[in-house]
Amino acid sequence: MNEVPVAPTGPSRLRVLQSFGTPGATSNPYITRLFSSTPGVEQHAFSWRYALTGRFDVLHIHLVEVMFVRRGRIRTVVGVVLFLLLLLRTRVSRIGIVRTLHNVKPHEAQSRLVQWALSICDRRTDLWIRLNSNTVPPTGAPVVTIPHPDYREWFALHDVPASIPGRLLFFGLIRPYKDVDALVRAFTSVADDALSLHIVGDPQTAELREIIERAGHGDPRITLSFGYADDSTLATEIGESELITLPYREMHNSGAALLGLSLHRPVLVPDNSVTAALADEVGEPWVQRFSGAFDGTAIVQALASVRRQGSDGSPDLTARSWDASGSAHEAAYARAVELAAIRIRPRRAAAQAGGRLYS
Template sequence: MSTVRVLTSNREPSSTTNPYITMLTAALRRTPGVEVVTFSYRAALFGRYSLVHLHWPETVIGLGGGRRAGVLGRWVLAALLLVRLTVTRTPMVRTVHNVELPADAGRLQRALLRWFDRLTTHRILLNDRTESPGPATTIPHGHYRDWYTGPRSTMLPGRLQYVGLVRRYKGVEGLVEAFRSVADGSVTLGIAGAASTHELAATITTLADGDPRVTLRFGFLSDDELVATVTAAELVVLPYRFMHNSGTVLAALSLDRPVLVPDTPVNADLAAEVGPGWIHTFAGDLTRDALLAALSAAREPRTAAPDLGAREWTGAGAAHLAVYRAALSRAGSGVRA
């Protein structure tokens, strides 16, 4: 079979790239029959490729910040790319990381994102609970055991830790409020990760003010810093208001730390997959009682490490190539999802 030349929606991986993207790019480049072209507008608009593999389309259209002139320019370039893909009927594969449009997308941005959706030929789902309006294949999110290899910290009894990007839908404000009502002075809380806005960081800082048990660190974490931060925790707490897929859950599990997450069908499936004692859940708004109950449960005996055998990277490249070939075949038949 001929080589599939795939344009990915991510730029060439760097030290600050999402590790999932870096590991997937490496897996694809190890796979015979795949040639990876990482994203640039020059490559996207004028380059040669067989199909497009899209992850977070909002990054292509510049959602999330920047000077207004630059953002407007990216909207124009994204529209030109969409025109090219429409006219040439180039197939598009989309990995479904988020099931809803970004809350901060404006009218024009939503129109561009829906255009990407309409052009999608085949979807890659990270779990079997994700619904798809067209052809789809589930390829589970891989683990990070081979990625996060830096020095580990000694676990601090009573340490609750949030880690990852701090965005409003992730409920960090509610975590701080729930923690402030915990009377036990031996329980501490850490918040570590870059905040999406200065206003959100200021809100969380105000909520935590006056409690010396709360440690805030707003900013990018290097891989080694993330390893040190997560492994110092007795329990990683991800108080999301909505959670469907989460690489941070897998990062914590890859570092052998139990996690408190919302009670969802996806998280229930993950709990059954990795074994008892690793995934703890809360329903509704996060409360003091839920925090203390999860911390107590995390102290019960469990296996030395969660079972992540279903999330090895060895077959990821071949699984993606099979999807690419299915998308090309479908596009060649003149059928659009």
């Protein structure tokens, strides 16, 4: 692994094609802010027409499989073919490919065709962006670490109410790996009428929704609010919570955890090297952790710890500003262009760079 330094660059006319479409009202703020935080870069939202015919210097890929996995095998095959054509175009045109490693691997099982396309993209990537220093990229291409920025400015105009003692909250897109049904079952096992649990988010499937409804059936302390939640609703729900519970089976990076911390609420997350590092960074009381299968004991212990240690003040998020992230992304894009030139014409590019080659 070849960690490369990140430093701000000067004025740039680099054209960057992001792997997601034009941000809208329901888009993750991370996507929207990435556009506005790189003023030295000409950002373009993704469309297949522009990807295959437009002019750009860098392709920035986030979740690769999202670009071409569709409902139905035939549609996915078509998506893979388009994606491979795009990779071919980047190679012929010396377009750099930057990949942000939001996760170590896809959360859902993928077909052999999709795995094959992912492996080709791995080998074709010129530069990796990881969100924490524990991430090991799939290849030895250069890597930069750019921490996931916070959401403090994004939610600054929203009212955040005082917390309600005993209120637990899960929010976000509900997918199987997040183990929300286990959270509901664990909560029902805790015999404490002073506790309440709010589930706010959109289940990925109708089946998952039914599983969660069955798990919480008959417990009046549980409130299920399925569907999209706007920023104002999230600010209210997060503000009223005493503890945000995120019982994921696997957690490597979590925008939900950072959003909770941005609004000064402690989070309960799986215990691993990444979440331990987050606790060291922002302060131990703010990042409660559980080991093994999630159960009622994890809830009771986390609440007791939060109340014992207190959560006065705010978590330390100084290392997660959008200004720093934007400058780091601009530098990463510029480096990817250099690496693409070296990859295509190593001898000529090496001469222009003073003989220095990057692995």
